[in-house]
Amino acid sequence: MRLVGSEILMECLLEQGxxxxxxxxxxxxxxxxxxxxxxxxxINHYLTAHEQGASHAADGYARSTGKVGVVFATSGxxxxxxxxxxxxAYMDSSPVVFISCNVAENLIGKDSFQEVDSTGVMLPxxxxxxxxxxxxxxxxxxxxxxxxxRSGRPGPVFIDxxxxxxxxxxxxxxxxxxxxxxxxxxxxxxxxxxxxxxKPAVDEEDxxxxxxxxxxxxxxxxxxxxxxxxxxxxEEFNQFANLIDSPTAVTVMxxxxxxxxxxxxTGMIGMHGSxxxxxxVNECDILIAVGCRFSDRVATEPETFASQAKIVHIDIxxxxxxKNVRTDHHIVGDAKEVLRLLIERLDQQDHSEWKKFxxxxxxxTKYDEGGETLNPKQLCDTIAxxxxxxTIVSTxxxxxxxxxxxxxxxxxxxxxxxxxxxGTMGFGLGAAIGSQIGNPDKSVIxxxxxxxxxxxxxxxxTVQYYDLPIIxxxxxxxxxxxxxxxxxxxxxxxxxxxxxxxxxxxxxxxxAYGLKGYRVNNQKDLEAAIEEAKASGKGCVIDCIxxxxxxxxxxxxxxxHITDFMRI
Amino acid sequence: MEKMTNAKRQTLALLVxxxxxVLSQIARLFSRKGYNIEAFAAGATENPGVTRITIDxxxxxxxxxxLCNQLRKLYPVYSVKWLNSENSIYRELMLIKxxxxxxxQRNDVMQLANIFRAQIIDVSSTTLTLVVTxxxxxxxxxxxxLSEFKILEIAxxxxxxxxxxxxxxxxxxxxxxxxxxGKNVL
Ligand SMILES: Cc1ncc(C[n+]2csc(CCOP(=O)(O)OP(=O)(O)O)c2C)c(N)n1
Numbered sequence: 001m002r003l004v005g006s007e008i009l010m011e012c013l014l015e016q017g018x019x020x021x022x023x024x025x026x027x028x029x030x031x032x033x034x035x036x037x038x039x040x041x042x043i044n045h046y047l048t049a050h051e052q053g054a055s056h057a058a059d060g061y062a063r064s065t066g067k068v069g070v071v072f073a074t075s076g077x078x079x080x081x082x083x084x085x086x087x088x089a090y091m092d093s094s095p096v097v098f099i100s101c102n103v104a105e106n107l108i109g110k111d112s113f114q115e116v117d118s119t120g121v122m123l124p125x126x127x128x129x130x131x132x133x134x135x136x137x138x139x140x141x142x143x144x145x146x147x148x149x150r151s152g153r154p155g156p157v158f159i160d161x162x163x164x165x166x167x168x169x170x171x172x173x174x175x176x177x178x179x180x181x182x183x184x185x186x187x188x189x190x191x192x193x194x195x196x197x198x199k200p201a202v203d204e205e206d207x208x209x210x211x212x213x214x215x216x217x218x219x220x221x222x223x224x225x226x227x228x229x230x231x232x233x234x235e236e237f238n239q240f241a242n243l244i245d246s247p248t249a250v251t252v253m254x255x256x257x258x259x260x261x262x263x264x265x266t267g268m269i270g271m272h273g274s275x276x277x278x279x280x281v282n283e284c285d286i287l288i289a290v291g292c293r294f295s296d297r298v299a300t301e302p303e304t305f306a307s308q309a310k311i312v313h314i315d316i317x318x319x320x321x322x323k324n325v326r327t328d329h330h331i332v333g334d335a336k337e338v339l340r341l342l343i344e345r346l347d348q349q350d351h352s353e354w355k356k357f358x359x360x361x362x363x364x365t366k367y368d369e370g371g372e373t374l375n376p377k378q379l380c381d382t383i384a385x386x387x388x389x390x391t392i393v394s395t396x397x398x399x400x401x402x403x404x405x406x407x408x409x410x411x412x413x414x415x416x417x418x419x420x421x422x423g424t425m426g427f428g429l430g431a432a433i434g435s436q437i438g439n440p441d442k443s444v445i446x447x448x449x450x451x452x453x454x455x456x457x458x459x460x461x462t463v464q465y466y467d468l469p470i471i472x473x474x475x476x477x478x479x480x481x482x483x484x485x486x487x488x489x490x491x492x493x494x495x496x497x498x499x500x501x502x503x504x505x506x507x508x509x510x511x512a513y514g515l516k517g518y519r520v521n522n523q524k525d526l527e528a529a530i531e532e533a534k535a536s537g538k539g540c541v542i543d544c545i546x547x548x549x550x551x552x553x554x555x556x557x558x559x560x561h562i563t564d565f566m567r568i
Numbered sequence: 569m570e571k572m573t574n575a576k577r578q579t580l581a582l583l584v585x586x587x588x589x590v591l592s593q594i595a596r597l598f599s600r601k602g603y604n605i606e607a608f609a610a611g612a613t614e615n616p617g618v619t620r621i622t623i624d625x626x627x628x629x630x631x632x633x634x635l636c637n638q639l640r641k642l643y644p645v646y647s648v649k650w651l652n653s654e655n656s657i658y659r660e661l662m663l664i665k666x667x668x669x670x671x672x673q674r675n676d677v678m679q680l681a682n683i684f685r686a687q688i689i690d691v692s693s694t695t696l697t698l699v700v701t702x703x704x705x706x707x708x709x710x711x712x713x714l715s716e717f718k719i720l721e722i723a724x725x726x727x728x729x730x731x732x733x734x735x736x737x738x739x740x741x742x743x744x745x746x747x748x749x750g751k752n753v754l
Contacts, residue, residue, distance in 0.1 A: 123593055124600055128643040131589070148643060152749070203742070318746040319637040332746035 005166040006035040012142040022054035026074025028101040031166035055085020056430025064435040069096040076114030091421025095154035127155035202333035221284035226253025227291015236339035249277035255416035260409030267363040270298035294324040380407035396428035396452030400475035426455030460513035510541035521545040585644035609726035667718035
């Protein structure tokens with residue numbers, strides 16, 4: 001069948017089972033937007049207020065559903081507006097295919113209107129990227145892009161299509177994704193003219209070695225990382241932890257990889273890790289990290305991290321092994337598969353003594369009860385109590401993010417949507433929008449800071465227009481809290497440029513966007529607002545007033561020993 | 569990047585996709601991670617879709633290993649070999665143009681050329697141009713000696729290298745399998 005490029009693109013999306021696209025139109029991508037009309041009902045396009053919002057929405061969609069997110073943007077500023085979202089997806093290994101169009105072939109290289117070297121810009125922040133200059137290669141490249149985005153360690157892939165390509169005709173045959181491999185359409189990836197590219201099995205000897213290390217261990221500790229979430233290996237991981245009877249620390253990206261209510265959970269680990277987690281790291285005799293990359297926020301001081309332990313690293317990406325900490329043993333493989341093999345070979349262990357020691361330290365931070373104002377834990381606990389158990393929680397970046405991760409319990413992959421690696425303020429609202437669109441039957445909330453919310457609050461228009469029942473909690477401490485905390489502890493209380501002593505009034509802002517706004521500063525009003533919001537079934541903003549000097553506790557300074565807790 | 573105390577010249581051989589943008593992606597990775605490329609040579613291989621790149625970089629051993637790992641992760645990279653000077657052969661080609669006006673000067677240049685097994689490939693009334701191949705030491709040595717004449721121009725290809733004996737960049741290893749694992753589809 002002969003189709004024009006923009007139609008081939010639509011068909012390729014259908015091949016992949018894509019029915020949701022986020023984006024924003026502009027000159028070079030207009031052929032594609034023209035075809036969208038023809039595919040109405042099969043491909044639903046969500047128009048955001050800003051390309052950055054679209055990028056975070058697709059990312060949130062991908063993280064919460066496990067499917068590949070898709071974004072459309074125009075050339076020049078359209079493409080560059082995506083970059084923060086692309087980098088955010090890259091750092092957190094989220095599979096998103098970003099598609100932009102560039103100026104037509106005859107205008108390339110002439111600094112034409114809205115021309116930018118988009119693939120050059122995206123180079124360091126994508127898993128792979130392509131420029132399509134020939135309509136005959138359009139379908140094969142799109143197929144390859146999707147395969148790469150979701151394979152191995154997932155990640156963003158960027159495709160730049162020249163405008164003329166979207167209007168040119170080519171022969172096209174629809175082939176559903178499941179048949180791409182057998183029909184030889186991914187040959188370029190599978191065979192690559194190299195003998196050894198086929199997926200090797202996980203090395204059984206490596207597995208056996210780990211099994212005997214586990215059996216010898218008296219003080220094991222597990223780390224649940226983002227790889228467990230991306231690999232949807234939570235059931236296996238829980239089973240594994242239960243079998244070893246091992247205390248388990250959870251990284252920011254690992255939230256939902258381990259059942260948050262499992263009594264083995266020691267809480268978060270690292271800079272804002274619980275005492276139980278961080279002390280266990282220091283005392284354990286074997287540390288098994290699954291799908292975690294020992295970032296500087298986890299291994300605050302790599303040389304002394306888990307110094308008494310044999311460190312075992314299980315990861316799908318070989319380049320993570322020995323990158324940040326030196327390991328004693330590693331297994332390269334998909335978390336689900338590796339854990340399954342381990343479970344088969346292990347019998348029930350018992351580490352009561354060691355657990356007694358670890359859990360003699362707190363797994364969660366305590367706050368004074370019964371104060372006049374809301375405290376962060378009270379706020380999180382109340383939200384958690386009144387919202388359904390499986391509510392998806394999207395966050396922005398700062399103190400509120402840490403509080404949310406410390407105090408909510410996440411039970412399944414995709415329940416916590418947060419920018420862990422890149423720490424992108426303004427991520428949360430877009431991500432919540434994508435999560436709600438991907439999960440229409442679930443409740444979705446956003447936990448935002450007042451600073452972060454200001455960054456992209458224009459996406460309220462998207463919430464309103466598409467009638468998304470997202471409840472937005474602004475943890476409003478009238479400051480860039482995390483910055484203030486550092487200034488408080490490290491910069492001698494020199495609160496430079498961190499006060500948010502200015503508008504807008506978030507209740508009025510919500511109103512301007514056609515959404516209901518509430519302001520609450522005590523338990524009773526908070527509960528009433530949540531109940532009303534739930535009952536309304538509409539999106540809304542609940543502006544929750546917190547004390548300006550609340551801190552995230554505990555805290556270990558960057559570069560310090562993991563048990564070197566600051567006095568706060 | 570942290571300071572490296574034991575940095576030395578290391579040679580890496582890569583097989584990569586022969587596609588636009590790949591060379592810049594490789595080169596970018598070095599600068600992004602804070603390394604300066606000392607030499608870079610790229611050319612065709614026995615396989616039409618595949619380019620071989622040889623890169624010399626100043627780094628200590630642990631950082632070189634990290635760098636290899638980051639390179640292996642790149643999608644268009646098939647294979648990376650960190651070459652060991654004991655069992656590899658290194659060659660580079662240099663063109664060097666010197667000013668040699670009088671008969672005496674010409675004779676001296678030609679004699680030196682002989683010693684280095686260089687050939688004279690261009691002659692004009694005032695210049696001689698030589699071509700020489702060898703490893704870095706030989707080429708640098710010859711350039712140093714010729715500098716007693718006036719050197720007008722030097723062009724070097726950058727080093728290429730290959731292992732001795734049956735070993736090749738395509739050899740299977742467990743590590744190589746592990747790196748490819750993550751690149752596989754579904
Ligand atoms: C885009 C971006 N700019 C700057 C920062 C640096 N930063 C990290 S946390 C933070 C403060 C966040 O303030 P707010 O959103 O109000 O949250 P709070 O810490 O008060 O809970 C800042 C400025 C960042 N992470 N992202």
